[in-house]
Amino acid sequence: xxxxxxxxxxxxxxxxxxxxxxxxxxxxxxxxxxxxxxxxxxxxxxxxxxxxxxxxxxxxxxxxxxxxxxxxxxxxxxxxxxxxxxxxxxxxxxxxxxxxxxxxxxxxxxxxxxxxxxxxxxxxxxxxxxxxxxxxxxxxxxxxxxxxxxxxxxxxxxxxxxxxxxxxxxxxxxxxxxxxxxxxxxxxxxxxxxxxxxxxxxxxxxxxxxxxxxxxxxxxxxxxxxxxxxxxxxxxxxxxxxxxxxxxxxxxxxxxxxxxxxxxxxxxx
Amino acid sequence: xxxxxxxxxxxxxxxxxxxxxxxxxxxxxxxxxxxxxxxxxxxxxxxxxxxxxxxxxxxxxxxxxxxxxxxxxxxxxxxxxxxxxxxxxxxxxxxxxxxxxxxxxxxxxxxxxxxxxxxxxxxxxxxxxxxxxxxxxxxxxxxxxxxxxxxxxxxxxxxxxxxxxxxxxxxxxxxxxxxxxxxxxxxxxxxxxxxxxxxxxxxxxxxxxxxxxxxxxxxxxxxxxxxxxxxxxxxxxxxxxxxxxxxxxxxxxxxxxxxxxxxxxxxxxxxxxxxxxxxxxxxxxxxxxxxxxxxxxxxxxxxxxxxxxxxxxxxxxxxxxxxxxxxxxxxxxxxxxxxxxxxxxxxxxxxxxxxxxxxxxxxxxxxxxxxxxxxxxxxxxxxxxxxxxxxxxxxxxxxxxxxxxxxxxxxx
Numbered sequence: 001x002x003x004x005x006x007x008x009x010x011x012x013x014x015x016x017x018x019x020x021x022x023x024x025x026x027x028x029x030x031x032x033x034x035x036x037x038x039x040x041x042x043x044x045x046x047x048x049x050x051x052x053x054x055x056x057x058x059x060x061x062x063x064x065x066x067x068x069x070x071x072x073x074x075x076x077x078x079x080x081x082x083x084x085x086x087x088x089x090x091x092x093x094x095x096x097x098x099x100x101x102x103x104x105x106x107x108x109x110x111x112x113x114x115x116x117x118x119x120x121x122x123x124x125x126x127x128x129x130x131x132x133x134x135x136x137x138x139x140x141x142x143x144x145x146x147x148x149x150x151x152x153x154x155x156x157x158x159x160x161x162x163x164x165x166x167x168x169x170x171x172x173x174x175x176x177x178x179x180x181x182x183x184x185x186x187x188x189x190x191x192x193x194x195x196x197x198x199x200x201x202x203x204x205x206x207x208x209x210x211x212x213x214x215x216x217x218x219x220x221x222x223x224x225x226x227x228x229x230x231x232x233x234x235x236x237x238x239x240x241x242x243x244x245x246x247x248x249x250x251x252x253x254x255x256x257x258x259x260x261x262x263x264x265x266x267x268x269x
Numbered sequence: 270x271x272x273x274x275x276x277x278x279x280x281x282x283x284x285x286x287x288x289x290x291x292x293x294x295x296x297x298x299x300x301x302x303x304x305x306x307x308x309x310x311x312x313x314x315x316x317x318x319x320x321x322x323x324x325x326x327x328x329x330x331x332x333x334x335x336x337x338x339x340x341x342x343x344x345x346x347x348x349x350x351x352x353x354x355x356x357x358x359x360x361x362x363x364x365x366x367x368x369x370x371x372x373x374x375x376x377x378x379x380x381x382x383x384x385x386x387x388x389x390x391x392x393x394x395x396x397x398x399x400x401x402x403x404x405x406x407x408x409x410x411x412x413x414x415x416x417x418x419x420x421x422x423x424x425x426x427x428x429x430x431x432x433x434x435x436x437x438x439x440x441x442x443x444x445x446x447x448x449x450x451x452x453x454x455x456x457x458x459x460x461x462x463x464x465x466x467x468x469x470x471x472x473x474x475x476x477x478x479x480x481x482x483x484x485x486x487x488x489x490x491x492x493x494x495x496x497x498x499x500x501x502x503x504x505x506x507x508x509x510x511x512x513x514x515x516x517x518x519x520x521x522x523x524x525x526x527x528x529x530x531x532x533x534x535x536x537x538x539x540x541x542x543x544x545x546x547x548x549x550x551x552x553x554x555x556x557x558x559x560x561x562x563x564x565x566x567x568x569x570x571x572x573x574x575x576x577x578x579x580x581x582x583x584x585x586x587x588x589x590x591x592x593x594x595x596x597x598x599x600x601x602x603x604x605x606x607x608x609x610x611x612x613x614x615x616x617x618x619x620x621x622x623x624x625x626x627x628x629x630x631x632x633x634x635x636x637x638x639x640x641x642x643x644x645x646x647x648x649x650x651x652x653x654x655x656x657x658x659x660x661x662x663x664x665x666x667x668x669x670x671x672x673x674x675x676x677x678x679x680x681x
Contacts, residue, residue, distance in 0.1 A: 107296075158289050166293065176286050183281035187274045197271045237358055 006263050007256040010059075012128045012142070015253065017055050019121050020081075023048040025242070030114070032236045040091070044084055044118065051077045055125075071129045078129070081122025088115025107162045113152045117246075120145055120152075124253075139260030140189060146254025147185035150208075153246055154178040160243070174247065177211045180204055185254055188261070198262045205258065208251035215244025315342040318358070329462035334509075345370050351449040366461075369451035381540035383408070383452050390416035391444030391453075395437045397421035400446050413543075423619050424629075440478035467508035472499065475525040482634040484551065485654070489638075489647030490525065498522040512538050517574055528571050536571060545571070548589075550640045553603060553632040554596050584646075591643035591651060598659045599636045602628060605663075605670045614673050624669045631662040 027048060031041040058073040092110040106112070127141045157174035166172060184201045187193070193201075219239040235241055316327045330336055335345075346362045348354040353364040363370060372379035382388060389401055389409040397420045398406055409417040425433050438445075443457040457477075458469040468474055476487030490496040499506075499522045510519035516534050520527050529545055532538035539545075547565035548555045558564055565585065572581040606628045609615045615622055620629070639655025642648070 154285065154289075158293075162293060162296070175289050176282075179282040179285035179289070180278070182285065183278040186281060187278045191274055191277070193274055194271045197274045200271070200275060233358075 005259055007139075007142070007260050009128050009133050009138075011256065012124065013055065013059060015256075016121055016125050016128070017052045019117075019249065020048050020052045020055070022242075023117065029236055029242070030111075030240070032232075044088065044115070047080060047084055047118075051081065074125055074129050078122040078125035081118045081125065083122075085115045085117065085119025085122065088118065089113070091115070107159050111156060111160065113155050113159075116152055117149075120149055133260075136261060136264045139257045139264060142257025142260065143185050143188055143254055144257075146205075146250050146257060147182060147189060149246070149250035149253065150178050150181040150185060153250065154182055156243070156246075160240070174211060174215060174244070177208055178247070181208050181251070181254070188258070193261075193265075195262055195265055198258050198265070202255055202258050202262075205251040205255045208247045212244045212247030212249075212251065215247065216241070219244055326462040329460070333462065333464045334466070335464050344373075349373070349449065353448060363449075365447065365449075367447040367449055367451050368453045368455050369447065369449045371455045372451065375455070378540045379451075379455075381544075382455070384412050384543075385541040386413060386416070386543045388444045388452050389446065391441045392438075392446060393417040393419060393444075395422045395425050395433060395441045402446075402450075405446060405452065427620055443478070465509070466512060470508045470520075470524050470526045470531075472496065472524045479525075483637065484641065485638055485650065486525070486641055486645065489642050489645045489650045492649055493646035495523050495646065499524060523571075523575070528568065531571075533571060533574055536567075548592055548640075548644075550592070550644065551637060553599055553636065555592050555640060588643040592640050595636050595639045595655070595659070598656075598663065599632045602631050602659075602663045602666055605666050609670055609673060612674075614677055624666055624673070627662050627666050627669065631659060631666070635659045635662060 024045065027045045031045065034041075036042055054073045054077055058070065061070060089112055092112040092115060124141075124145050127138075127145075131138045131141055154175060157171075157178060161171040161175070164171075181204060184204045188198065188201055219241050222239040223234050223241060319327050330342070343360065343362075346360075346366055347370075348361055348363040349369055352367070352369065355362045355364040368379055368382070389405055390413045392400065393409070393416060398418050399421070401409075401417060406417050422437070425437050428436070442454060444453045446452050458474055459465055460468050472487060472490050476490075479486040480488060491500070502522050506522060507519035510516075512532055515531055520531070520533065527533060529542050530539055543558075543564075544560075545564050545568040547558055547561045547568070549558055569581050569585070572584070576584075606615065606624060609624070610617065615624070619625055635655055635658035638650050639659065642650030642655055
C-alpha cells in the first residue's frame with residue numbers, strides 16, 4: 001500500500017474540526033424540535049460553534065513548529081466535549097427513561113446515544129494528542145472510535161426505527177449493517193488479524209458508506225413529501241436528515257484506522 | 270486466521286441482529302401495530318407524538334371510515350378561510366375544528382343540518398338571537414319561524430351563566446354559531462375522531478340530549494317495542510352500513526336515525542331531523558308544521574317498511590287524538606295562569622311564583638311526554654308520566670288559583 005494513503009494526525013484533526021462544525025447545524029435542527037426549551041440546550045450549539053475555531057487557531061500556531069507541544073486548547077476542547085457528551089446522555093435519558101425505566105420510554109425518549117458524539121470526538125482529539133501515530137496503538141484507537149460509533153449507530157437505528165415499528169422492512173438494513181460493522185471492527189480490536197481480514201473489513205465499511213448515502217436519500221424523500229408550512233419546519237419535524245451520514249462519517253474514521261493498521265502490518269511495525 | 274475472524278464476526282453480528290429482532294418482537298402489540306396503513310394515514314407526523322399524548326384519539330381514528338378512505342388528520346384539522354389559525358409543530362391548523370371543516374366533503378349533509386332544528390334554533394333556544402348574524406337569522410327563520418329571532422330563554426337567565434354553560438348549552442351547542450361563519454358541530458352525534466355513522470345510529474347518542482322529563486324520547490324509545498327489539502337484537506344489526514345502500518337487512522329494527530334520517534331502501538337520506546315531522550310536539554299547544562303533509566308522508570313511508578298501511582294510519586290517527594286532547598288539557602291549565610295574570614293577581618314576570626312552575630311542568634314535562642309517548646309507542650308515558658300528571662297538576666293549579674283569589678279578596 002502506498003505510503004501516501006497512510007493517515008496522519010493532521011488528517012484526524014481535520015476530521016474532528018469538520019465533525020464539530022457540522023454539529024452546529026445538527027444540534028440547531030435537533031433542539032429546534034422543542035424550541036430550545038431549556039437554556040442548557042444552547043450549550044452544545046455554542047460549543048460546536050467555538051470549538052472548531054479554537055482548534056483551528058491551535059493548528060495554525062503549531063503549523064511551522066517541528067515538535068509542537070502547545071496542546072492546551074486541544075485538551076480544553078477535548079475535555080469539554082467529553083463532559084458535554086456525558087451530561088447530554090444523562091439529560092436526554094432524564095426526559096422519560098428515568099421516570100418509567102421501560103423499553104417504551106427508552107424508545108420514545110430524546111435520542112440518548114446522540115450526545116455521546118461529543119464524547120467520542122473529544123476522546124478522539126485527546127487520543128490524537130497523546131498517542132504516538134507511529135505505533136500500532138494509534139490505528140487501533142481510530143478503529144475503537146469507529147467501533148464505539150457503530151455501537152451507537154446500531155442502538156440509534158434500532159430505537160429510532162422502532163418508533164414507527166419498522167413500518168418499511170428496509171428500515172432494518174441499517175440495524176443489520178451496523179451490527180456487521182460492530183462485529184468486524186470488534187474482532188480486529190480483540191484478535192490478531194490478517195491483511196485479508198482487514199481488507200474484508202474495509203469493504204464492510206465501504207458498504208456502510210453506501211448504506212448511509214441511501215439512508216440520506218430515503219430520509220430526504222420524507223422531507224420532500226410533507227405538508228409543512230416552511231422548509232425549515234419540514235426538516236425539523238421529519239425523519240432526521242443527517243442521521244444516516246453518521247454511517248458515512250464513522251466508516252471513514254474506521255477506514256483510516258484500518259488502513260493505518262494494514263500499513264503497519266505490511267511494514268511489520 | 271482470516272476465516273476464523275470472519276466466522277466470529279458473523280456470529281457476533283447475527284447475535285446482535287437476532288437480539289434486536291427478539292427485543293422488537295417483545296414490544297407490546299400496540300406499539301408494533303402503530304404504523305398500520307391506518308396509522309400512517311393518520312400521521313404525516315401527528316400520530317408519532319399523539320400516541321404518547323392523547324393516544325385514544327389516534328386509535329379511534331384508525332378504526333374510522335375516514336382512515337380507510339385515506340383521509341389524514343391534516344385534512345380535517347387544517348385552517349380554512351375565516352378560521353382562526355394555530356401554529357402547531359410546523360402545521361397551520363384550525364384553532365377550532367367546526368362544521369365548516371366537515372362541510373369540505375359533506376356539503377349536502379351540512380346544508381340539510383343547518384335547515385334543521387339542530388342548527389341555529391337549538392342555540393337560540395337558550396341564548397336568543399344575539400350570537401347570530403342577520404343572514405343566519407333570516408335563513409333559519411325561513412324554516413323555523415320565531416325560533417332564532419327571539420330573546421334569550423328566561424329560565425336559563427334566572428338560573429345563571431354557570432348553569433347555562435354546563436347545563437343547557439351542553440346540548441344546545443349542537444347549533445352553536447362558530448367564529449368562521451358556520452353553524453353547529455357534527456361531532457355532537459358522530460364523535461370527533463371516530464366520525465362514526467354507527468355511533469350516530471345508536472339511540473344512546475340521540476339520548477345524550479333527548480332524555481329526561483322535558484323530552485323523554487330515549488326513555489319512551491326504550492319502553493317501546495322498537496327499543497326492546499333493539500336491546501335484544503343489537504348484535505344482529507349492521508349499524509355501520511353505508512347510508513346510501515341501507516336496507517332492512519342491515520337495520521331490521523329501527524333506531525331514532527332509521528326513522529328520522531335514514532335512506533332506508535331508497536328513501537331520501539336527510540340530516541334535517543325535522544323533515545319527517547308533522548307536528549310541533551315540543552310547543553305547549555302543538556300545531557301542525559308547515560310541511561305537515563310532506564313530513565307525515567315521508568315518515569309513514571318509513572313505517573311501511575315494517576308495518577301494514579292500515580296499522581300505520583290507525584297509529585297516526587290515535588296519536589293525533591292524544592295530541593289534540595293534550596292541547597285542550599294544557600290550554601285549560603294555561604288559562605288558569607293567564608286569567609290570574611289578567612286579574613293582576615300574578616306579576617308579569619315568569620318563574621317568580623309557584624303556580625307558574627306547576628304550569629311550566631304541566632306542559633313542558635307532562636304535556637310533551639304524553640304527545641311524544643303517543644307518537645313513539647310509549648304507553649306508560651301517554652298514561653302515567655303524561656295524562657295522569659296533567660290531571661294532577663291541573664287540580665293542583667286550580668286549588669292554588671283559588672287560594673290566590675281568596676287571599677286577594679281577604680286583602681281587599
